[in-house]
Amino acid sequence: MFDTLSDRLTAALQTLTRKGKLSDADIDATAREIRIALLEADVALGVVKTFIARIKERAKGAEVSQALNPAQQVIKIVNEELVGILGGETRRLNLAKNPPTVIMLAGLQGAGKTTLAGKLALWLKKQGHAPMLVACDLQRPNAVTQLQVVGERAGVVTFAPEPGNGVGDPVDVARRAIAEAKHAQHDVVVVDTAGRLGVDEELMKQAADIRDAVQPDETLFVVDAMIGQDAVTTAEAFRDGVGFTGVVLTKLDGDARGGAALSVREVTGQPILFASNGEKLEDFDTFHPDRMASRILGMGDVLTLIEQAEQAFDQDQAEKAAEKLSSGQLTLEDFLEQMLAVRKMGPIGNLLGMLPGAGQMKDQLAQVDDKHLDKLQAIIRGMTPAERDNPKMINGSRRLRIANGSGVSVREVNDLVNRFFEARKMMAQMAGRFGF
Numbered sequence: 479m480f481d482t483l484s485d486r487l488t489a490a491l492q493t494l495t496r497k498g499k500l501s502d503a504d505i506d507a508t509a510r511e512i513r514i515a516l517l518e519a520d521v522a523l524g525v526v527k528t529f530i531a532r533i534k535e536r537a538k539g540a541e542v543s544q545a546l547n548p549a550q551q552v553i554k555i556v557n558e559e560l561v562g563i564l565g566g567e568t569r570r571l572n573l574a575k576n577p578p579t580v581i582m583l584a585g586l587q588g589a590g591k592t593t594l595a596g597k598l599a600l601w602l603k604k605q606g607h608a609p610m611l612v613a614c615d616l617q618r619p620n621a622v623t624q625l626q627v628v629g630e631r632a633g634v635v636t637f638a639p640e641p642g643n644g645v646g647d648p649v650d651v652a653r654r655a656i657a658e659a660k661h662a663q664h665d666v667v668v669v670d671t672a673g674r675l676g677v678d679e680e681l682m683k684q685a686a687d688i689r690d691a692v693q694p695d696e697t698l699f700v701v702d703a704m705i706g707q708d709a710v711t712t713a714e715a716f717r718d719g720v721g722f723t724g725v726v727l728t729k730l731d732g733d734a735r736g737g738a739a740l741s742v743r744e745v746t747g748q749p750i751l752f753a754s755n756g757e758k759l760e761d762f763d764t765f766h767p768d769r770m771a772s773r774i775l776g777m778g779d780v781l782t783l784i785e786q787a788e789q790a791f792d793q794d795q796a797e798k799a800a801e802k803l804s805s806g807q808l809t810l811e812d813f814l815e816q817m818l819a820v821r822k823m824g825p826i827g828n829l830l831g832m833l834p835g836a837g838q839m840k841d842q843l844a845q846v847d848d849k850h851l852d853k854l855q856a857i858i859r860g861m862t863p864a865e866r867d868n869p870k871m872i873n874g875s876r877r878l879r880i881a882n883g884s885g886v887s888v889r890e891v892n893d894l895v896n897r898f899f900e901a902r903k904m905m906a907q908m909a910g911r912f913g914f
């Protein structure tokens with residue numbers, strides 16, 4: 479899911495990273511690419527239009543950030559807007575003050591309601607609840623048995639009409655189930671309802687009757703993420719016919735384009751609570767808009783890195799360092815300060831791991847070791863302020879003193895000093911070439 483969309487979005491945003499400064503034309507061109515990517519992923523047109531308009535407005539009006547370059551800023555905006563259309567904050571399940579909490583499932587046949595009932599039951603059980611499933615899908619042959627099977631697998635009780643009585647009345651079953659749940663002290667009741675292959679009036683009426691009978695605390699609209707644009711029309715029909723308080727996306731493991739996920743929340747105004755991504759009962763979890771957005775953007779945790787860079791950035795210090803860098807005046811004191819600033823962002827291996835493409839560099843990353851940096855820090859701290867300011871004065875006897883003081887060998891002190899000189903020379907040359 480989302481692979482094509484991720485590839486296209488990443489490509490659109492990556493062209494920006496090669497530019498130092500962004501013009502309005504650059505932003506327009508990127509917005510166009512993003513628009514095509516979203517439309518191809520089957521996101522509803524109205525949603526695409528609003529999204530693109532917001533990106534353009536915010537990117538063009540963006541304040542110059544000292545911590546982020548323009549490309550990073552646009553990535554940040556796109557990410558924030560993605561989180562926004564996916565619902566913003568993670569929405570948790572509403573539990574009733576007076577149990578049992580009643581959760582009703584609605585949606586088309588094949589959307590994954592029955593499977594979801596089992597997943598939800600297992601999930602609730604793991605959280606310490608005592609759920610009960612209720613079979614109100616009396617239409618589809620085998621639906622009751624199927625629910626009993628998933629209930630058994632989840633290790634929860636299923637309330638079902640006795641077999642052999644012909645097609646029962648789902649409203650009556652629902653009512654009796656709630657009474658039974660109270661009696662047997664189940665604190666959450668999950669009501670599975672019938673679906674049709676398409677939306678029809680009879681289906682809506684039955685779902686509405688069950689709703690009136692059980693007064694659900696949550697009505698969850700279950701939608702197959704693979705049905706693309708149809709998800710939006712179906713969602714609207716259920717919103718108007720039964721009403722729902724939340725959405726569950728199923729089959730996110732499929733290879734479809736994923737537009738449903740991006741459209742449903744925006745079109746219906748109701749949050750996505752859960753996502754299902756497989757046939758097993760464990761393939762299910764709370765839906766987190768922020769995590770989903772970064773998955774769609776396909777940029778590893780580069781977004782976390784952007785956030786941390788903003789937090790760790792110290793304007794004065796950076797300007798001073800840049801000035802010294804270009805004039806070849808960088809001292810070991812500056813070097814230490816820079817190192818501490820970077821390390822404020824977390825263990826260095828983690829930081830590098832967050833960069834896109836880091837997946838293939840795992841072996842090298844494993845060698846970047848915080849202990850090594852600790853050692854460098856200790857060596858620099860073992861120097862006098864004068865030595866840090868003017869590393870040229872660090873002669874043989876000083877090196878021996880520093881080594882003894884910081885518990886390392888003279889060779890390690892030599893290494894650090896020599897590499898510092900080389901780096902300073904290289905940076906001064908680069909600074910000259912790139913004009914900063």
Ligand code: GDP
Binds near residue numbers: 673729754756757
């Ligand atoms: P219902 O008619 O809405 O009750 O749908 P079912 O629960 O019977 O599911 C229909 C089919 O979709 C079944 O074959 C399920 O195994 C499958 N299914 C449900 N959820 C998922 C999911 O998240 N991923 C995948 N790949 N299949 C799913």
